Amino acid sequence: DIVMTQTPLSLSLTPGQPASISCRSSQSLVYSDGKTYLSWFLQKPGQSPQLLIHGVSNRFSGVSDRFSGSGSGTVYTLKISRVEAEDVGLYYCMQHVEAPWTFGQGTKVEIK
């Protein structure tokens, strides 16, 4: 199974600060079709997860442009340019290049 390792596991930020979450995979997430199957989700308190980023760097419809994804091979990053109060929650990366699909442990983002 592909192991996904997220760091840090928690972030405590003041509004307006930037944030960066790293996700490392135990093997490449590039499929034979040349695409990379890595997504980012945010689970706000008491809610279902919601898609933020798909295909490493594609913001999902309606997602603020404060969010950006990057990376390649086995190292991926989610960045928030300026954290806002509405960004609090758990952030997860997930690989779906091969079954079993696996998630990172989650990064808890809170606002000071």
Added chain:
Amino acid sequence: EVHLEESGGGLVQPGRSLRLSCRVSGFTFVDYGLTWFRQPPGKGLEWVSLTRSNSYGGETLYAASVQGRFSFLRSDSNTNAYLQMNSLKPEDTAIYFCTRWTQTGTSTRFDSWGQGTLVTVSS
């Protein structure tokens, strides 16, 4: 508007069965894949099963932890999907989410999630 709604969760004894439903609206079910994820209380997300859209072969795969016990079913009307869960174990206790899986030539995304239904396996 795309909408998925899970139901059927509850308290069940170990070894018993439960069937979760995922009712979909706002899209044609057969044109999309569907995935089930779960989240044990206070823990992270886990993948449970995937079903590809007909355009991508329609196969269903399961996590090793549920293989042989869980099965994906689809109603004839294609507005409901089911997760049949047999021989339930305490470690199956979790909130279960169904998710629309959109596969296109340029992207693959899990773009709509249900609100989840809680399954508790305990004697």
